[in-house]
Amino acid sequence: MSTTPTVYDVAERSGVSIATVSRVYRNPDSVRETTRERVLAAARELGYVPSGNARGLASRSTGVLGLCFPDYSDPDTETEAAAADADDDHAFMLYSDQIIRGMERAARRHGYALLIAASLKGGPESLVAKVAGRVDGFAVLARTVPTEDLDVISRRLPVVMLAGPRENDELDHLDHIEVANADGQRELTRHLIEDHGLRRLVFVGGSKASPDAEARFRGFQEACRAAGLPVREEPDLRTEMMTQAEGERATDALLDRAGEESGDGGPGGGTVPEAMIFANDQMAVGALHALDRRGVRVPDDVAVTGFDGIPLSRLVRPALTTVRQPMRQLGEEAVELLVRRLGEERDGEPVSLMLPVTVARRASCGCGER
Amino acid sequence: MSTTPTVYDVAERSGVSIATVSRVYRNPDSVRETTRERVLAAARELGYVPSGNARGLASRSTGVLGLCFPDYSDPDTETEAAAADADDDHAFMLYSDQIIRGMERAARRHGYALLIAASLKGGPESLVAKVAGRVDGFAVLARTVPTEDLDVISRRLPVVMLAGPRENDELDHLDHIEVANADGQRELTRHLIEDHGLRRLVFVGGSKASPDAEARFRGFQEACRAAGLPVREEPDLRTEMMTQAEGERATDALLDRAGEESGDGGPGGGTVPEAMIFANDQMAVGALHALDRRGVRVPDDVAVTGFDGIPLSRLVRPALTTVRQPMRQLGEEAVELLVRRLGEERDGEPVSLMLPVTVARRASCGCGER
DNA sequence: GCCTACTGTGAATGCGCTTTCAATCCGGTT
């Protein structure tokens, strides 16, 4: 590893010019076979590997696409987490993992590599500079990068925003891909109401800061309205995090509340819900635990639904009825869009895709096997 | 996006030289505050983002680490898989996902970004060139990159090999991190023998091509030898793939065989095993299905164990006793090692780490909750 | 009021490769 060989070394050793060496790698057919062999042999002997940087600099393109996503987990809990191997942590990760996987695959198909970087909350623009400067284009999970930075960067290279609604008008020139949260929740709710004849529904949402959760709640509202059920202004319960633990807690809270109310004489055994609708799978799984613990049977006593379609959702018993999010596809679409932006459609109207979701009817609502 | 601004543009606009612009980004404190502000303002107005390529070229380092791992899934099954969302596929991915996650985190801690690239089987050196040229160092999952290429590349930048034993002598100058497969399986087997008093064990391994599976089998052999049990030369059964489906099939085969043998009068109810030991969790989970189907109770009638500690392993019922592989840690260690190689310990004896594993005693062997 | 010691900044060079543009080579022609 004394001094890394360059085109010059290879050129000298094989008795050609550096231009020819370059051509051997870039466009092999334009070099006579005998020459090519000679160059490749020299390269092999020298241990030559073309410098991506020099290549990129000279050709003004890196062949790399990027992805910025939120940090996996709290740095604080890191040491404990390593041992504890927390469930929530695991499930959370799948979210971005799926996107990574989708992007990686699509990127490879187009001959790109994938650069990934999680943004730590505090870290300012180091992330941005690091990634933005080394890629031909990249995708950002909503709320990962400060709007201001995005604004600057998007002037230099294509950026596509993933999930979450357009944040504000400043960024509406960016391409954007989201998932049909509202549609999915509406359809799922409709299913519960019409196909299962359930009426007393409760919706457990996340914080207002989660655009996904909010969109889902809107879908819920729409379904209620369409069915002529009372439409509430707010979720029956909000949680700060959308974790299993919170879902469990929320369930306890709801059932306790219902118990008290029916205890003091509600209207006809009253307020115990027939269906508990959670804004994501994590919470729904937590709810299943809580219900199991309290001896409430699912779906016989109460139906439970989630949202996301994480793998865990169909491993639990009863398998969770949910809305499957095409996260992998989201990643793939992001790449397709970027590639298009890097090709013919350099400019052109900003695109805004909404990926369709599908309702997975499983046991926890009374459908499916078991 | 007409023409992307460069240092020159920023320099001109802010009335300084390009050297000063560069300093503002590289070493802000060396520039007077008023000047710095002026430069940053100009940069913002212009939408300037430093070119990672130019930076890397000039400073001979990229600030990026790489990871090469095997392709996620068959390209053939891609379209079906998207819909089918195959379980095996999912679980397999977790393997590399965990490593990615570990590397990403550690890399970020050290100020590096992570470049990932799955290697397609056919693709020749494109992968190598693509990644190797753009990173300061990288990790390779065993058998992902042709030995020959690795040899060339490792002369240019640090490479650490993950999992799998050293392949052969040619590569023994590479750093190498593996997981204590044999130790783990030995300890797990010892547990079954000594703590549960089980004697009639069967081991289901994978193909000989899997070094991990082979190492695990060795651990099994050692435990048998230590306990004075008969030591077999080969696993009781080998499967081609190590999937759930195969595990299920293998289980059927074993039980059918045992049934026949005891049917024709084996010695005392004889050859039905007391414990079925699988070389990985996937197969063990498949086995649980098969056993459930056949009405064989676990762990009462037979104990079952896996290896890997995939999340699924503790979601199944009964929860699977297994050996937990620290994949995330593996990723982190890889980065630590690379960083060290890029720092003080540029050269020095090749390191070979073996990460300790821990046995997770759960219900499927008769331990644990439930 | 001249000299030393810094602090900030600019000029210039090169990192390793791609990419015209032009020169050279080749076999076949006239």
Added chain:
DNA sequence: AACCGGATTGAAAGCGCATTCACAGTAGGC
């Protein structure tokens, strides 16, 4: 034997930034 068109190859000019090295200011010290 001079000539021609395409196939190969070379020469040279950057790509955008980091980094000496040297040079202006500016203080502080005598």
